[in-house]
Amino acid sequence: MNNVDLHQYPDSNGFFGEHGGQLVPDHLRKIMDEICKSYMEIRDSKSFKGELAYLHKYYVGRPSPVYHAKKLSKECGGAQIYLKREDLNHTGAHKINHCLGEALLAKYMKKTKVIAETGAGQHGVALATACALVGIPCEIHMGTIDIKKEHPNVTKMRILGAKVVPVDRGTKTLKDAVDSAFEELLSNPEEYFYAIGSVVGPHPFPMMVRDFQAVVGKESREQFQELTGKLPDYVVACVGGGSNAMGIFSGFLNDIEVKLIGVEPAGLGLDTGKHAATMTKGTKGQIHGFKCYVLQDESGSPLPVYSVASGLDYPGVGPQHCMLKDIERAEYTSATDKECLDMFIRLSRCEGIIPALESSHAVAYAAKLAATLPEDVNILVNLSGRGDKDADFVADKLGI
Numbered sequence: 155m156n157n158v159d160l161h162q163y164p165d166s167n168g169f170f171g172e173h174g175g176q177l178v179p180d181h182l183r184k185i186m187d188e189i190c191k192s193y194m195e196i197r198d199s200k201s202f203k204g205e206l207a208y209l210h211k212y213y214v215g216r217p218s219p220v221y222h223a224k225k226l227s228k229e230c231g232g233a234q235i236y237l238k239r240e241d242l243n244h245t246g247a248h249k250i251n252h253c254l255g256e257a258l259l260a261k262y263m264k265k266t267k268v269i270a271e272t273g274a275g276q277h278g279v280a281l282a283t284a285c286a287l288v289g290i291p292c293e294i295h296m297g298t299i300d301i302k303k304e305h306p307n308v309t310k311m312r313i314l315g316a317k318v319v320p321v322d323r324g325t326k327t328l329k330d331a332v333d334s335a336f337e338e339l340l341s342n343p344e345e346y347f348y349a350i351g352s353v354v355g356p357h358p359f360p361m362m363v364r365d366f367q368a369v370v371g372k373e374s375r376e377q378f379q380e381l382t383g384k385l386p387d388y389v390v391a392c393v394g395g396g397s398n399a400m401g402i403f404s405g406f407l408n409d410i411e412v413k414l415i416g417v418e419p420a421g422l423g424l425d426t427g428k429h430a431a432t433m434t435k436g437t438k439g440q441i442h443g444f445k446c447y448v449l450q451d452e453s454g455s456p457l458p459v460y461s462v463a464s465g466l467d468y469p470g471v472g473p474q475h476c477m478l479k480d481i482e483r484a485e486y487t488s489a490t491d492k493e494c495l496d497m498f499i500r501l502s503r504c505e506g507i508i509p510a511l512e513s514s515h516a517v518a519y520a521a522k523l524a525a526t527l528p529e530d531v532n533i534l535v536n537l538s539g540r541g542d543k544d545a546d547f548v549a550d551k552l553g554i
């Protein structure tokens with residue numbers, strides 16, 4: 155593995171080892187190939203790179219700082235914990251990084267509408283924001299149950315000018331919202347652009363979303379060296395679809411001395427069936443147009459998934475993560491709802507930083523790991539988002 159450049163993936167067919175690809179009907183493959191071609195045209199162009207760099211700095215507020223959580227580290231009594239503060243981005247999470255890229259690409263391709271589904275509404279809000287800025291119509295499909303549960307995000311999307319399409323069939327949640335958004339795309343795939351919300355879906359999306367998130371890893375690597383004079387010993391991130399983790403891992407892929415750890419949601423426990431730990435408990439399969447590890451039943455249908463952090467409950471996972479697991483470049487572990495909620499409160503009270511429930515999984519694992527290591531070891535955690543969206547829910551649940 156020493157000699158392999160891990161930045162060369164995916165191959166020209168969109169595969170990361172045996173994962174990924176384009177498992178879609180022929181007419182859709184044509185559309186995906188056009189997206190790939192346009193993306194390749196602009197990816198290294200001076201004007202696109204310049205525009206994205208400008209927006210990163212003056213719109214998103216990048217670079218986000220790397221912060222040494224000294225008090226938390228001391229409490230844990232071991233290794234040093236550093237946080238990459240993606241929670242400080244405009245809209246409060248890492249998602250704006252790839253939404254801006256996707257909206258700009260849709261505009262470049264002269265598409266007339268950007269479509270997406272959203273579960274808890276985080277992807278919807280980030281995309282509606284990017285589309286408002288770029289100046290392209292945005293349509294978000296959302297289950298009616300989620301619309302009730304996540305009303306503040308629905309309001310935000312509408313204020314930002316997006317059309318929210320309620321999906322009142324089947325589960326009335328994310329799964330049927332995906333189907334509904336997909337049908338809308340298929341009604342005019344030449345003119346519409348489906349903006350996928352993580353490093354999942356058919357090629358080129360896992361590559362493209364990874365590239366847009368790679369800024370997190372690139373900044374982190376430079377900032378960490380500037381702070382400490384060396385690279386971190388561990389890089390830890392939560393994994394739902396895997397975009398924030400792939401973003402920060404990208405900065406360290408070829409530094410094999412840096413251990414990469416993805417933390418999945420163990421929900422109520424790995425043996426309860428109420429979790430979304432795809433890498434830990436899944437088997438090789440396919441979902442939404444690509445090959446990856448999947449939580450599935452014997453017939454290959456995705457199993458119901460659960461996590462207290464709704465941004466992490468997806469029964470598939472990005473193909474590049476699956477490859478990193480297969481070649482043992484990254485390790486995947488999990489944190490339970492309880493560990494996540496405990497850290498939500500602990501980080502808030504110890505450092506004055508309210509983490510997103512998703513990100514809280516990564517910090518929870520890092521704290522556990524830190525306690526087993528000496529003081530001169532450094533752990534860098536991607537704090538993928540802020541917890542404002544979760545504050546009322548947690549306060550209710552814990553009776554605060």
Ligand SMILES: *Cc1c(COP(=O)(O)O)cnc(C)c1O
Nearest residue numbers: 352394395396397398465512539
């Ligand atoms: C959506 C979300 C995630 C999960 O998505 P990934 O693609 O796995 O990164 C993690 N953290 C936050 C704050 C999110 O909003």
